Amino acid sequence: MIQMEVSIIDTILKDLPTIATQSYFNTGGASPIPVCVRDAIVKELQYEVETGRVNQxxxxxxQLYLNMLRNRLSSIIHAKPSELAITNNTTDGINIILWGLHLNPGDEILTTTSEHLGSLAGLSTLSxxxxxxxxxxKMKNYVFDIDAFFSLVAHRTRVIVISHVFWATGNIIPIEIICKRAHEQGIFVLVDGAQAVGSIPVNIKDLDVDFYSFPAHxxxxxPEGIGVLYIKESLLDIVNQTFAGNASFNKHDGTIYYFPSEGSKRFEIGTRFRPSIHGFIAGLTWICEEIGLDNIFLMIQENxxxxxxxxxxxxxxxxxxxxNSSIITILLPESINCKNLTKDLEVHNIFVREIKELNAIRxxxxxxxxxxHIEALLHQLKQLNLKERVQ
Known part of the structure; x- marks a missing residue:
């Protein structure tokens, strides 16, 4: 491990109790829950139990805490708070854009075969x-070739949908270059940032991306059930509000005429599980102030x-x-089933993610x-090698 201050290491061990008993290598699925996130959620629930949920x-x-959340998030990804909508998850944000853009029959969307099902499902339904x-x-030999990618652009290509980091293999995609080349051809870029924000530095303005969606968990x-959608300020008016609720407008005349909320907030519906907002803020405060994002990026890179x-x-x-940044994917021989291996590792309190399509573990x-943690995982991988030799 990279040498860090003892105080930071102590903070990590104190606030993530599960890592004392588990070698947990599946943050790409869902992170361990910090104690502070649990405490913030429980505290808000207790507040509502004692004071009520809809009192004056x-x-x-x-709204105050939602604004606090937007402000915290804006400092992490270098966007304006007004450009951020609080959503349910990454898929929610992707669907808001896919269904909100003015796309006609015959228009084309360019994507990859390496996208998460959350994107592919929306694309399938839209199609x-x-x-x-x-x-x-489709990548060849797991290498992303940007020229080969853009060779598929056609005269009716309107949108590119692509991940910042591929969920199954960990490829870091050059989003800044993709955006530059896409914008030169009048194409919008929608990015799935689920495996990027928090694992690598993300500067929305430097990337010049149009739409960017990512989750909290x-x-x-x-916590689960809450995410973020960035919409470039200059593009707000080209995205239709396919869903609307009491958070979507500022003024209403009592009939069908209303004035949309300012900024990306117009894509928020209304009622939300409020404790999740407090939990999200607590998690962001923990990683930014207790540990420090720069420290996190260095430790992830070194580990x-x-x-x-x-x-x-x-x-x-x-x-x-x-x-890669934070995802290591290894292919398994045909004699080893990835799902069975994942279950076997769990017996030893080692947690990874199987990738069935590749017969691999992530x-x-x-x-x-x-x-x-690293020694425990390596020991089991070495044991697999020994079994293979015996067979």
């Missing part, structure tokens, strides 16, 4: 219901390098991608991993 002043208080064509780029250590190098040197397995490497 509660809605104003709700069936609106007659939009979806064109797919992965690399930001928040990934160490584990990747040792897998290569000490086992018979090879990562499918070398230039190892999410985070800042909280210790030498003991």
């Amino acid at each position: 002043g509660q809605r104003k208080r709700f 069936r219901q609106k007659g939009v064509s979806v064109r797919f780029y 992965k690399w930001l250590y928040g 990934t390098r160490i584990l990747r190098d040792r897998i290569i040197k000490e086992t018979a397995f090879q990562p499918v991608v070398m230039d 190892i999410s490497v985070s800042f909280f991993h210790t030498t003991d």
Whole structure:
């Protein structure tokens, strides 16, 4: 592990009790829950138990904390608070854009075969219901070739939908270059940032991305059921409000005429489980102030390098991608079933994610991993090698 201040290490161990008993390598699925996130959720629930949920002043208080959340998030990804909508998850944000854009039958969307089902499901439904064509780029040998990708752009390509970090393999995609080339051809770029925000630095303005969606419960250590959608300020008026609620407008005449809320907030519906907002804020405060995002990025990078190098040197397995941020994916021989291996590892309190499509396991490497966690995983991988030789 990278050498860090003892106080930071102590904070990590104190606030993530599960890592004392588990070698947890699945933050890409859902992070461990910090104690502070639990406490913030419980505290808000207790407040509502004692004071009620709809008493005078509660809605104003709700909006106050939503604004606090937007402000905190804006400082992390370098966007304006007004450009952020609070959603349910990454998929929710992606669907808001897919269904909100003015797309006609025959228009095309360019994407990849490496996208998460959350994106592919929305694209599939959009294609069936609106007659939009979806064109797919497939990597060769797990290498993303940006020229080959753009060779698929056609005269009716309107949108690119792509992940910042591929969920299954960990490829870091050059979003800034993609946005530059896409904008030169009048194409919008919608990015799935689920595996990026919190694992690598993300500067929305430097990327010049149009739309960017990400969740709380992965690399930001928040609760499930809450996420974020960034919409570039200059593009607000080109995205239709396909859903609307009492948070979507500022003024209403009592009939069908209303004035939309300012900024991306117009894409928020209304009622939300308020304790999740408090939990999200607590998680962000924890990673930003108690540990520090710069420290987190350094620790993730170093832990990934160490584990990747040792897998290569000490086992018979090879990562499918070398230039990765926090995800190491290793292919398994046909004799080893990825799902069965995942279950076997759990018996030893080691948690990874199986990738059935590749017969591989995905190892999410985070800042909280210790030498003991890494040694435990490597030991099991070496045992697999021994079994293979015996067979």
